[in-house]
């Protein structure tokens with residue numbers, strides 16, 4: 001009855017507005033077409049842009065944990081980075097957000113209590129040891145193999161331990177998938193820093209002993225300890241902040257999307273995240289932080305003496321004219337300076353030793369010049385810095401100078417968001433991802 005009434009009123013409204021239009025319009029057929037054609041042309045252009053332009057702007061994924069606004073930047077369950085810094089419990093004696101607090105927020109949408117965070121830290125510490133076969137495997141790799149390649153291999157090898165895979169083989173119900181996915185995810189997060197620290201030791205400090213996991217410390221506290229920098233409280237705080245804010249950047253970025261795609265086939269969290277790491281290892285994505293430092297150091301070397309805005313500008317133009325991108329600038333979604341870049345810069349602003357560092361000063365000065373140069377160059381849609389422009393220089397200052405290792409740190413972090421999505425994808429029963437592709441011929445037919 002109600003349905004019939006609403007159908008009748010919609011039908012009436014439609015025919016009323018149609019008859020009004022009939023009376024009001026005095027257009028010729030040409031004028032009417034002139035109005036319709038540009039709309040259709042724009043529609044087609046958009047369609048082709050989506051097909052050939054890396055699907056930029058195409059809304060095609062569900063991702064609950066964070067949303068990226070082009071102007072405001074990332075929000076984790078509607079919380080900005082400064083809000084997270086205020087609300088999420090830090091480590092005992094620390095100030096910065098820690099991985100455990102961020103994970104809790106991403107997974108549950110709720111701010112954890114301090115007791116909840118401490119209990120999660122302990123669980124991660126208790127599960128952090130690597131199985132012996134993974135230690136042997138990682139130790140057997142040539143130290144010249146890129147640390148990111150090693151990290152992906154180590155994570156994939158951990159799938160030998162997968163609870164999800166074993167349970168799937170034994171024939172569990174779909175409604176139970178998420179609990180095993182969560183178990184694998186927690187084990188993966190616990191072991192990632194231990195694996196990453198072992199790679200660092202093997203590549204840069206062979207033979208040096210790695211400290212045992214301290215059960216009373218948070219995940220990143222233990223990671224910094226195992227890297228051999230545990231005495232440096234400022235670096236520990238920096239890496240806590242770094243790892244928390246790199247954790248998630250909505251779903252469409254290459255690493256997160258890869259984890260989601262691979263996970264949608266019911267690959268376990270280890271295999272899904274190993275695949276994501278190899279997306280992160282590309283220079284247009286996570287590897288850019290390694291490239292930024294290399295580029296800034298080259299700039300410093302080339303400029304030589306006093307660094308002025310003018311000679312930074314010249315170096316930027318040389319980079320652009322040689323056909324290279326300026327690493328650390330531009331973004332697929334952002335159209336403003338990245339709030340993660342701003343948060344890392346603020347960390348520097350509160351510490352005189354960082355403010356006095358020539359490389360950190362160079363990064364700051366580059367930021368004062370680069371947006372205008374990139375605007376004049378006129379190609380990039382976003383002339384502002386992304387997080388990679390700032391992340392490496394502080395590591396460099398504190399003595400973590402091996403910049404080929406930097407993306408591994410990013411890789412320890414990005415798991416927070418990727419495993420969150422894997423758990424929720426299983427809890428919500430999301431399907432296998434399988435978009436439709438078209439051949440050139442089919443696109444041509446579509447255009448005609």
Ligand SMILES: CC(=O)SCCNC(=O)CCNC(=O)[C@H](O)C(C)(C)COP(=O)(O)OP(=O)(O)OC[C@H]1O[C@@H](n2cnc3c(N)ncnc32)[C@H](O)[C@@H]1OP(=O)(O)O
Nearest residue numbers: 284285286288325326327328329330331332379380381386
């Ligand atoms: C954690 C992260 O992943 S953040 C990103 C890290 N990556 C970098 O910092 C590398 C440098 N930046 C870039 O290469 C790009 O800005 C990306 C990959 C981040 C985004 O790519 P897109 O969304 O395609 O950017 P956009 O639409 O603005 O590109 C338009 C043109 O501007 C160019 N452009 C974009 N950014 C830059 C840059 N920093 N320097 C020079 N040219 C640039 C693109 O190469 C493209 O050129 P083309 O038309 O000749 O192909």
Ligand SMILES: O=C([O-])CC(=O)C(=O)O
Nearest residue numbers: 249252253254332333386
């Ligand atoms: O969002 C993106 O496309 C890239 C990025 O900044 C990230 O993944 O952290």
